[in-house]
Amino acid sequence: MKLRLSLLLTIALLTRLPAQEFFVSPHGNDRNPGTIDRPFRTPERARDAVRTARLDRSTKDRREVTVWLRGGTYQLARTFELTQEDAGTSAAPVTYAAYRNEEVRITGGMDIPSASFHPVSDPNILSRLPLESRRDVLRADLRSLGIRDFGRHRQFGHGLPVVPASMEVFWCDSVLHLARYPNTGAIDIGEIIDPGSKPRVGDYTNRGGRFRYTDPRHAHWAGLPDVWLQGFFNYGFADDKIRVAAIDTVRHEVTLSAPHMYGLGSGENFNQYVALNILEELDQPGEWYVDTLSGNLYLWPPGDIAGSRVTVSILEKPLIALDNTSFLVLRGLIIENGRGLGISVEGGADNRIVNCLVRNVGTVGIMFGQGARQTFPHITADDYEGVPVSREVGSFHSHMYLNSVWDRHSGTRHTVEGCEVYNTGSGGIILGGGDKKNLVPGGNLVTDCRIHDFNRRNKAGAAGVIVDGCGNRLVHNEIYNADLQAIIVHGNDHVFEFNHIHHVALNSNDASAWYLGRDPSDQGNLVRWNFFHHVGRPDRKWTMGVYCDDATCGVLIEGNVFYRVASYGTVYSNGGHDIIVRNNIFVGGYGPVYQLKSMWYDFGADEIPYFFGEKGIYTRRLTKALDITKPPYSERYPLLKDWLDLLPDGTTYVGMRPRRNVFERNLVAQYDETFRLVGEFAQTDFADNYMTKKDPGFVDPDRLVFQLKDDSEVYKRIAGFQRIPFEKIGPRKPEERK
Incomplete structure (x- = not known):
């Protein structure tokens, strides 16, 4: 009898119950029960209803909950927070989703009615406006609409904190330009x-x-x-x-x-x-200026103001924050018009952001883990002091530079899938996760996303995706339209596969599509089966494709296709070890296909103490932040153990001389310059490469299809050359992702 009762209880626990549903509508009421006919008004009310429903422990682990958001705009006065209290389970996740693909807009801004705009009549303002714009510029009194927080302009840039934007203006979902x-x-x-x-x-x-x-x-x-x-x-x-x-x-x-x-x-x-920020330069459609003293917005509309949506950003905090929660899904939502982050995720596990559109935010679209707040009172680099902080980017880069094994509490097994992130101020996605010090993978994933136009404000360090920690993946994405990097890497054992990366590093120098640098322990990273094209500009002398900077080690670059990439090296290494470049296709570059500089015997000769000295960067990162002579590093990367050892001359460190770099079984087509090795001990082993000025048998090079035909001579010229799955590169259709 007891056995039978136990069996029945087990069956009951394993039986999944029908999903529970709540509905939200901009036209609803938070006093309603949350049904499709009588929906709630706000996401917060629905969240609280989910919390109440999941207090029933008999169904909590067996009943999925879906909050359906009906089409319309949900204006947030504060961050929409989801915490541990809101978590689902592996068998019963909690989902917030757009209902039947209706357009759901979660906004940190406020729409300005077209009736609020009037011609400028103040003679003092008219005298400041350019003659050609005086009849076209309109004025809206923001204070009369209850808007009094206009933000403020602040210095930002290289080595400085990423700060929220001041008020910005959007026209029918597009970014307008400050005068x-x-x-x-x-x-x-x-x-x-x-x-x-x-x-x-x-x-x-x-x-x-x-x-x-x-x-x-x-x-x-x-x-x-x-x-x-x-x-x-x-x-x-x-x-x-x-x-x-x-x-x-x-x-x-x-x-x-x-x-x-x-x-x-x-x-x-x-x-x-x-x-x-000059009213006197408001001289073309699409420009604007806010007078913070009077509260007036001056705008030259790019079209008919009647019926057009003009939005100003207001909320500085993240629009949505997932804090130490798990098994939550955000699906099909538009997150837009904030001054800071779009979505912040800290801690937790197995959360998914699927088919969402994140745009028109002032800093980063989606951030996993903590940022940092500088406490040192000046602009600085090596003297940086700061503390980790939640829900803001801040001094992320400076804190990471001085704390190379920083655990940012990014959580594990999170996924961003099928999303578009664009028109962001300071980068697309920051993807942390895992434990670099102990080489424990995070398992976080960005896949099948389109990430573009992410340098509206910050350029340096504001990449399409920044990956740190250990064991995260970036696969099947398209990243494009950037002033600087597409991808910046910190940490170990990350995988970059099937990504389409193009038109990046377009307005910069000493920049690249993919970047990793200044930590020889950042090893095990894989760059495979990606398509890079139109990277950098011929008139900028230092642009690279894959940039292994300042003694980067242990990168495998395999099966990629490069076209019109970089002026200073399609693959470039500053003094690196164990850089393996294998089975790639290089086409039509305007610089060397491969360059390695033995930097300590070239431009870096005067910087040896800064890197190798008692307080040097490498000494700190390889002996204090972690210990390369002990497990797990001594076991996973045994060839790294002697990096800081002195050679018999007593002045030269082992790490100063590049070792075990390989360039093999690659196709190099239509390059004017092939290899460039600079400085004493600039070592690379070259083997079984094929170089030609002709078309070696591409399927359709005019349409940028650089797949090799089955009868291409390359397969005869390079023994063992493996077919690159070019057709699989880039975001997949939803039905192809399973």
Whole structure:
């Protein structure tokens, strides 16, 4: 009898109950029961109803719950939070989804009624506007609509925290531009009068630089209170946005209010900037300006204002936050118009973000794990001090640089699938997860997504996807339209497969499509079966495809296709070890197909103490953050153990001399330059490669189909060359993902 009761109980527990459903509509009421006929009004009310329903432990683990959001706009005054209290289970997940593919918009902004816009009549404002725009610019009084938080412009850029945007304006889902000069292109930095202080070398006197301007238009901005310049003020990988302190119209000089990390520089074709936040430059459709004193928005509409949706961003916090929760699904939602993050995920496991659209946010679209908040009072690099913080990016890069095994609490086995992330201010997705110190994989995944146009504000470090930790995957994605990197990597054992990466590193220098650098322990990363094309520009001398920087080690680059990639090396290594380049197709590059610099015997000779010294970066990362002479590193990467050993000469470290690099069984077609090895001990073993100026038998090169025909001569020329599954690269259709 007891056995029978036990069996019946087990069957009851394993039997899945019908899904429980709640409905939400912008036209609903939170006093309603949440049915399809009488829906709730807010997602928060539905969340609370789910919590109540799941208090019944007899059904909690067996009944899925779905919150159906009906079409319309849900304006958030605060973050929509889902916590451990809202978690589902593996057998009974909790889902928040658009009902029957209706358009569900979760917004951190506010729509401005077209009736609120009027022609400008104030003579003082009209006199400031360009003559050609006075009849077309409209004014809306935001304060009369209850909007009083306009945000504020803040300095951001290389080595600085990622900060929320000030108020931005969107027109029918597209980003409009803050009034600027010039409308297209940029202004060359003129003669440097004073580079300003240089925080990168420990100069914290906080002196803004001074330079001679090259465009007489600057004279019109003298005396204006809040003019900002954004551009590349020294190196081509380090952008900055800095407020103007003064414009001297006699000497034709601009003085900046704060220093740039490296001090000002000029003379390179990327040493340029644009001027922002200037009412006097509101001179074309699609530009706008907010007067924070009066609360007036001035807009030259790009179309008929009647019936068009004009939205201003308001919410600085993430629109949605998943905190230490698991088995939650967000499906088919549009998340948009915030000043900060779109979605923040911290901790938990097995959450899924599926077929969502994340756009028009001020910083990053989706972030897994913590960011950081700087506590050191100045712009800095090596002297950085800070603390981890939830729900913001902040000083993520600086904190990671000084804490290479930082566990950001990104959770495990999370998935972003079939999403589109675009028009973001400071990057697309930050994907953490896993334990680098102990080499425990996170198992987090970004797959079948389109990520593009993610550098609206930050350029440096604002990649399409940043991956850190250990054992995460980025597969079947398309990443494109970027000023700098598509992918930035920290950590170990990550997999990058079947991605289509193109038109990136378009406005930068010393930049690439895929980047990993400055930590020899970041090993086991796989770059396989990807298609890279149109990376960099021929007129920028330092752009790369796959960039293994500053002694990167242990990367396998296999089965990729590269076309029109980079000026300084389609594959480039600065002093790396164990870089294996195998079975790839390289076509039509405008620089060397492969370059390795033995950096310590070239440009890095003066920096050996900075890297190898007692307090050097490598010493900290290989002996203090972790120990390469002990498990798990000594077992997983035994060839790394002697990296910091001195050679018999007593001054040279083992890690200074590249070893075990291989370039084999690759097709190199239509390259003017093939290999470039620079510096003593620049070692690479070349074997069984085929180089030709002809078409070796591509299926359709005019349509960028670089699959080899079955009868291509390559299979005869390179013994063992494996067919690359070119047709599988990029996002798949939903039915192909299973």
